[in-house]
Amino acid sequence: MLKAFPENLSIGVLVIIHRSPKYETNIEESIGTKCRIAIKVAEEKEPIKPATAYFAPAGYHLLVEPDRSLSLDVSEPVNFCRPSIDVTMQSTADVYGASVAAVLLSGANQDGAQGMQTIRNAGGLCIVQHPEYAEIKAMPEAAIARGAATLILNDEELVVFSQELNNHILKRD
Numbered sequence: 001m002l003k004a005f006p007e008n009l010s011i012g013v014l015v016i017i018h019r020s021p022k023y024e025t026n027i028e029e030s031i032g033t034k035c036r037i038a039i040k041v042a043e044e045k046e047p048i049k050p051a052t053a054y055f056a057p058a059g060y061h062l063l064v065e066p067d068r069s070l071s072l073d074v075s076e077p078v079n080f081c082r083p084s085i086d087v088t089m090q091s092t093a094d095v096y097g098a099s100v101a102a103v104l105l106s107g108a109n110q111d112g113a114q115g116m117q118t119i120r121n122a123g124g125l126c127i128v129q130h131p132e133y134a135e136i137k138a139m140p141e142a143a144i145a146r147g148a149a150t151l152i153l154n155d156e157e158l159v160v161f162s163q164e165l166n167n168h169i170l171k172r173d
Contacts, residue, residue: 001103002053004162007036011166012048014062014070014092016085018107021059028055042070056083063091079111085139089115098123101165103158105129107139116148126150129158 005013019025032039035053042054042062047069056062060072061083078084085104089112092100102119104112106129116126128149131137143149153161 001158001162002031002035002037002039004159005035005037005051005053006163006166007051009037009051009166011050013037013053014042014048014064014088015053015055016062016083016088017055018081018083018111019058021057023058025058042072044070044072046070056088058083061087063087064095065091066095068095079109081109081111085112086115090118093119093122093124096124100124101127103127103129103161104139104143106134106136108136109138110142112139113142113146113148116143117146120148120150127158127161128152130154 002013017027028039028041038052040052040054041057046054048054048064054062054070057072059082060074063071063073065071074082078086089102100119100122102116102124104116104127116128120126126143126148128140128143128151130152131140131144133155134140144152
């Protein structure tokens with residue numbers, strides 16, 4: 001999906017991957033070489049900029065502040081996770097409300113289902129990967145069971161959504 005975003009993407013993207021601070025990864029560098037938008041690890045008090053994907057660092061919850069900057073938090077894990085998808089989605093819904101578009105992909109627990117419900121209740125768009133296409137079905141299934149999904153898309157449809165999202169946003173503005 002990140003590869004499908006155009007270089008003039010008018011929004012910032014937050015990416016939460018469950019990963020342990022015990023192990024060093026280079027996912028941002030690896031993905032960054034294949035994308036037209038900037039890919040980076042989120043930093044404390046960093047303003048959210050268009051055409052940039054911010055990855056939550058291992059061991060930190062990623063929050064969106066009312067001034068639309070990012071903050072990092074080391075409070076207790078949620079759903080056994082830090083970073084937690086729920087935490088990020090809930091803070092994003094609090095700040096952006098109906099302007100949020102969230103996507104939930106493959107994963108092994110229920111993290112993200114509550115956050116998706118919060119975004120949907122705020123009027124945002126909630127897209128869930130079809131469980132048949134997920135490597136691990138638990139997270140998409142949990143969001144769907146909760147009734148949090150606005151759309152359930154297969155992998156090809158997720159890429160098309162990524163390509164069309166910017167045009168939709170620009171038309172709306």
